[in-house]
Amino acid sequence: xxDEYNYEILSLHISPDHVHLFLSAHPKHAPSEIVRAVKSITxxxxxxxxxxxxxxxxxxxxxxxxxxxxxxxGDVSTSTIEQYIERTEHV
Numbered sequence: 378x379x380d381e382y383n384y385e386i387l388s389l390h391i392s393p394d395h396v397h398l399f400l401s402a403h404p405k406h407a408p409s410e411i412v413r414a415v416k417s418i419t420x421x422x423x424x425x426x427x428x429x430x431x432x433x434x435x436x437x438x439x440x441x442x443x444x445x446x447x448x449x450x451g452d453v454s455t456s457t458i459e460q461y462i463e464r465t466e467h468v
Contacts, residue, residue: 378414409447416441
């Protein structure tokens, strides 16, 4: 999915109740478009691969929550963001 959209995953951490995804994308891609694409495609893949299990746990609900947080790196280094993700993996 990231190859298709030319996104580069710099760091990824999956917790039981949330995901930290740090990626690089061309500025022409709005953050909301990136989130929509990632959520839509990953939800579809998860439903294809794990439909019986997901139907049991997510009856009447979606795979992802509608909310999300997006931040930009700006003057913060990639290393600083990756360290933050690593430190919060136990939260």
